[in-house]
Amino acid sequence: MNAVLVIARLLFAALFISAGISHFAKLETMTGYAKYKKLPLAKLNVMLSGLFFLAGGIYIALGFWVDLGALLIAVTLIGAAVIFHQFWKETDANTKMQEMMAFNKDLALAGAALIIFALIFSGAISGDEFGPHLGNISLFK
Numbered sequence: 681m682n683a684v685l686v687i688a689r690l691l692f693a694a695l696f697i698s699a700g701i702s703h704f705a706k707l708e709t710m711t712g713y714a715k716y717k718k719l720p721l722a723k724l725n726v727m728l729s730g731l732f733f734l735a736g737g738i739y740i741a742l743g744f745w746v747d748l749g750a751l752l753i754a755v756t757l758i759g760a761a762v763i764f765h766q767f768w769k770e771t772d773a774n775t776k777m778q779e780m781m782a783f784n785k786d787l788a789l790a791g792a793a794l795i796i797f798a799l800i801f802s803g804a805i806s807g808d809e810f811g812p813h814l815g816n817i818s819l820f821k
Contacts (some may be wrong), residue, residue, distance in 0.1 A: 686811035689740055692792065696737030696753055703730025717764050732756040740796065743813020747800040747820055754793035761786035 703710055703726055710730075714722035732752040739749025765786065767779035799805045800818050807817045 682809060682811055685805075685809065689743075689746075689796075689811070692796075693737040693741035693749075695789075696733040697741065698737075700730045700732075700734025700737060703727065703733065713764075719763055729756045729760065736793075743807070743810055743817050744815045745819040746810065746813075746817045747797050750793040750797040750800070754790045754797065757786045757790035757793065761790070 707723070707726060707730075710726045711723045714726050719725055733756060736749035736751075736753035736756075739745045739752075761783045765779045765783035767776050767783055770776035770779055800810075801820055803818075803821070807813055810817055
């Protein structure tokens with residue numbers, strides 16, 4: 681089962697490492713979208729969310745401060761769902777459906793990140809069970 685956990689953690693982390701890199705590689709485009717969605721301090725918030733995704737993904741992949749990494753990802757995803765994917769405000773059926781799917785995806789991934797956070801924070805999963813890791817898997821213990 682440990683091998684499955686390691687594979688799952690690396691797949692999960694890869695999504696957010698890639699997203700974090702994208703936030704910086706496509707900073708101007710993402711800032712434009714954030715401004716369109718009326719996000720205050722758009723550029724700063726795009727860089728901050730990119731940093732949270734990147735750091736969170738790296739922490740989970742390396743097994744270092746996994747609970748902090750998962751929490752950074754969860755907070756960012758919940759914020760993104762509520763700010764960027766307000767399907768309840770859409771009148772066009774297609775746009776409403778796309779925004780609802782993106783909203784639900786963000787909440788589902790945030791839920792997965794919170795599960796990781798809870799398992800590590802509670803001690804339900806030890807460093808040995810988590811697989812190869814660099815240093816302490818928990819910041820909060």
